[in-house]
Amino acid sequence: MAPLVPSQEELQRRRIIGINAETVTNIPSTDFPGHWPGESHSWALDTFKKNFKVEYHRNDPYEASFSLIGLDAAVANAFRRILMAEIPTLAIEYVFVHNNTSVIQDEVLAQRLGLIPLKGSVEGINWMHWFRKPSEDEEGSSAEGPSDYNTIVLHLDVECTKNPNADDDEQDPRKLYNHAHVYAKDISFHPVGRQEQFFVDDGAIRPVNPDILVAKMRPGQKIEMEMHCVKGIGADHAKFSPVATASYRLLPDIKIERPIIGEDAKKFAKCFPKGVIGLEPVTSDEASRSGSGYEGHAGEQKAVVKDAFNDTVSRECLRHEEFQGKVKLGRVRDHFIFNIESTGQFESDVLFLEAVKVMKLKCNRWKRGLHDFMA
């Protein structure tokens, strides 16, 4: 027997998560075999291919926004989690303090330095290996300590001095002294070995934002330190995360079920962000149709849904007596509006592709483990 195919209306109904004043309904996905009697819902690649859609909203180097449509939350969430925690970047991991006479303590300064986002040649970072700290009690282990392929060396050498050219009545310490403020741009990169081939010119390792304030000093104070950067992932420490934010929201859905006319319509529009609800005059055609709810209201303004995408689903409209039963709020279960902000090492769209690639790699790796174990 061929499987039952539900009607379009029924499918549409299942796609909407209901959002009411105090409750959220129709939450779990039901597109599994055995859930709806007679229907198939088994995994089919061509069906997925046919239904899956991507819509791009914005694509800047440091921020991208796009919709993935036709995906289950389990998969969309896996991509989001991988973006934040499993794509490797460089960050300062070891700080060797040769001299620090500034008021900021060594450990606090080291912590601040670790959080500075770095960027550099993508090929170079791709070429780099993981750093493995040689353990002290384990002689002759495979870890061999810092080398050109696992450690990037940075230096920070600044000394604060008086500025002899400053005006006598100058109050601004930045003009009164040299290097009163230590910025991320004062960090210098010292390539070693093969790093000279990879990290040249535009590909040199440097802070994404040169103007990050690292410390403040006064004349006579001095900071001299060497920093070792290694490759790591966000799961280990947030400083390794390649994204500032990676999030998704579900597409809002607003249904006006009974007419909202005149002053009510204006008030209704005010319950939503600008541009979500529009006002249109009731046509004479609508007004002449009996049972439409518009009878005798020709020419008056009615509320229509213009652009649910920008709604915040604040549920403000559900608080008002006059809209009771006239509006239904919801979200589309399988429409994920992603927003990815890169910290600067990679472009945001490349990051998403990278997340998909990591997911595939993980599957392949586990599958290989499975084969070992079956043999």
Added chain:
Amino acid sequence: MPGSIHSQDPQENDQSMVDAEPETTDPILLDEKRIVVLPGSSETAASFQFEGEGHTMGNALRYAIMKNPAVEFCGYTIPHPSDAKMHLRIQTTDSTTALEALEKGFNDLIDLCDVVTEKFTEERDSFNAERGNRMEA
């Protein structure tokens, strides 16, 4: 693809930064990547333990396996939040085995990733091209 993280060499298609070197030397991602079958399993019903895995793969895998009509039950749990271990339970009908269902789950997820990459790249490129045209006009 400009700005790709990957080398352009087609032979290295499957190489990501994560896989930059042999697996044995990776301290974070690859150490002790093992699947263990928990005691009390039969052909069609088994619990697998994934070390170093969490909700990321757990839930996605659960979804992929539940999509298999021969699977009667599939669920995952992380028994203790401070142990990096994920347990996956699969119970199937007699037409397959739990192990086969698990492998099919991986294969389906891999296929899914390919489709997502393909469609995403396509849509991004056409979006960029369109934006380029608008800027020129």
